[in-house]
Amino acid sequence: MxxxxxxxxxFCMGVKRAVQIALETAQGKEEIFTCGPLIHNPQAVETLRAKGVIPLPDEVDPDHGILLIRAHGMPADRIARLRARGLTIVDATCPHVVSSQKRIATCSAEGIPVIIVGDREHPEILSLQSFAAGPCHILSSLAEAQAFPAVERAMVIAQTTFNAADYETIGAELRRKIPHCQVFQSICKxxxxxxxxxxxxxxxxxxxxxxxxxxxxxxxxxxxxxxxxxxxxxxxxxxxxxxxxxxxxxxxxxxxxxxxxxxxxxxxxxxxxxxxxxxxxxx
Ligand code: SF4
CATH class of the missing domain: 3.40.1010.20 (4-hydroxy-3-methylbut-2-enyl diphosphate reductase, catalytic domain)
Incomplete structure (x- = not known):
């Protein structure tokens, strides 16, 4: 055959980078924790655990040591809370996700409502959402875009790993019903x-x-x-x-x-x- x-x-660039940052950080003496797995691969996470990178359940905050932010990013308010508690933060958020976070923060600060297209429970979405200062909606499908109420303006951005063809269809539907609608191309190459x-x-x-x-x-x-x-x-x-x-x-x-x-x-x-x-x- x-x-x-x-x-x-x-491995993509963002995952390679996150694993490299984790391995470099693991050379030190402090314990390293991630909230949820560093990357979504159980076998790779077990290899990293053996080197001292300990995955906690998603919702559990470490109370000492180093917090390593994974490639998907984390909610900004949660990071600020943990930093205030004295934890050392090492940021391995993928640069593509950081770029989406910045775009959301900028548009939102200008008063533009945000629509994020992606999987509601995905850690990247929870992180992106936290960068919106004003209204922020999550849509996961064309049906949800069709049911979305007509608003005057919005910025639309997708989860970096969303299906490109589906995003195009959803973006077209939102452009059709929202007079001032800016659809950003955020699906990573x-x-x-x-x-x-x-x-x-x-x-x-x-x-x-x-x-x-x-x-x-x-x-x-x-x-x-x-x-x-x-x-x-x-x-x-x-x-x-x-x-x-x-x-x-x-x-x-x-x-x-x-x-x-x-x-x-x-x-x-x-x-x-x-x-x-x-x-x-x-x-
Ligand atoms: S945004 Fe792209 S490069 Fe970054 S971690 Fe996700 S898939 Fe990888």
């Missing part, structure tokens, strides 16, 4: 390139394997896009989860991985698939 690996598979490539993989392969945390929004989206193409799609966290019997019928399998999936996990998946049905020698 031929395995085609997506060029964009694996790491996300849109991965989404475009998984489309291509699904078109050219018999099946697609998406590797990454089930708690990772960008990984789940890659799997949704592949599945929507009608090709058999398998979302696995590790090679051990591959339903090997299902692969006998496929000649070419595309493999991609979420932005928070370490390369070693993807390599294990590829090794497993290639050993399953070796491609015969051409001579």
């Amino acid at each position: 031929k395995v085609v690996l997506a060029k964009t598979a694996g 790491a996300t849109s390139r991965r989404q475009e490539e998984v489309h291509r993989l699904a078109r050219t392969c018999d099946a697609v394997v998406v590797v990454g945390g089930r708690n990772s929004a960008n990984t789940r989206r890659l799997a949704e896009i592949a599945a929507a193409s009608g090709k058999p799609t398998f979302h696995v966290e590790t090679a051990a989860e591959l339903p090997l019997d299902n692969f006998a019928a496929f000649t070419t399998v595309g493999v991609t991985a979420g932005a928070s999936t370490p390369d070693w996990i993807t390599e294990e998946v590829i090794d497993c698939l290639t050993s399953l049905h070796p491609v015969p020698d051409s001579d």
